[in-house]
Amino acid sequence: MRPLKSFDPRRWLLVGTAALCVALPGAIATSGTTARAGGTLEERKLPMKFNWVACEPDCRGWVSAVGIITSDTPKDFEEFARGRQLGGATVVLDSSGGSVNDAITLGRRFRNLGLLTTVGVSNRGGQATRPTIAPEAYCESMCAFLLLSGKKRYVPEAAHVRVHQIWMGDRADDAKAASYSAQDLMIVERDIGRLAKYTFDMGGAGDLLSLALSVPxxxxxxxxxxxxxxxxxxxxxxxxxxxxxxxxxxxxAMAGLAAPAMADAAPKSQERFADHPDVQAAKSTQTAEALVPTGGVATPTTAPQK
Structure with a gap:
């Protein structure tokens, strides 16, 4: 696989292991963003890095996972996990998404370890301060499916979880004008199938796929x-x-991490699928949560890219 020459987020769309999710212009702009948060947003566009944030004696600590999921990310996580007792730990995500197949591989690994997931920006603190988690963070495209891998999953009210379709990474700049071969369509449909199986193995709902695949x-x-x-x-x-x-x-460490009560989180009329004839607010296509993933991951096929 030839790597992309830059980390321009418009070029990092999804397909197979070789293409990554896009963070479109304006998608990361928020009001009241601090200078520190701005630096973290830039980190979201770089390959994912893992860090252990210790907070003893107040808590066990957590894993900070920041950046784009690339073909190297599963291997990088294994190197990070070596010698650590991570079973049942929490992963705090801040990511623009990434490779479909590598996100699936990483998500299955998270579930096998019984990891828990949430969204936030980790601040490791210093000698005089304890570590904190800022809730205004981003989990976009394939990051949402990585979030799904947690045995338990929590999203702060101030966090942003965003989804869209998977697409060919080397045609991200002008997807409408680009040409596509039968092979390209086969790759996309194959990876949608892999993503669907993963979603249900993780205990997700078909509504997640429907929402994501409706956004070109x-x-x-x-x-x-x-x-x-x-x-x-x-x-x-x-x-x-x-x-x-x-x-x-x-x-x-808990400051600002409140979430809307589950009982008050019923879909409202302004939501994307509220008026769709196939989606009713009172029902969901969710499956029972799979404690152990039942499916393997097929050997990835490399797609050419710029």
Whole structure:
């Protein structure tokens, strides 16, 4: 596989192992963003890095996962995990997405370890300060499916979870004008099938696939509302303590991490599928959560790219 020459987020769309998810212009702009947060947003566009954030004696600590999922990410995680007791730990995600097949591989590994997932920007603190998690973070495109791999899943109210279609990475700049071969269509349909199996193996809902596959690459990513997060089964709890146990809830690590109550998260009329004839607010196509993934990951096929 030939790597992309730059990390221009418009070129990192999804297909197979070789193409990655896009963060469209404006998708990462937020009001009141601090200088520190701006630096973190840039890190989201670089290959994913893993760090252990220790917070003893207040809590066990957590894994910070920041950046784009590339073909190297599963291997990088294995190197990070070597010698660590990560079973049941929490992964705090801040990512623009990434490779379909590598995200699936990483997600299955997370589930095998019984990891928990949430969205946030980790601040490791210093000698005089304890580590904190800023809730205004981003989990876009394939990151949403990585979030789904958590045995328990929590999304703060201030976090942004966004989805869109998978597409050919080397035709991201002008997807409408590009030409596509039968082989290209086969690759996309194959990876949609892999993604669908993974979604149900992780206990996700068909509504997540429907929402993601309804957003073409020339449109802005669709940000999931609180109701849609519930409908798709991306969240399983409204308690931060369920994913960061044994934490002093009055401590700074919890500041700003409130989530909307699950009971109040029913889809509202302004949500993308609220008026769609095949989607009803009171029902979901979610499956029972699979404690152990049942499917393997097929050997990835490399797609050519610039």
């Amino acid at each position: 690459p020339w449109e802005d990513l669709h940000e999931l509302t609180a109701g849609e997060l519930k409908l798709t089964n991306l969240v399983t709890t409204d308690l931060i303590a369920d994913v960061l146990p044994n934490v002093n809830l009055a401590g700074p």
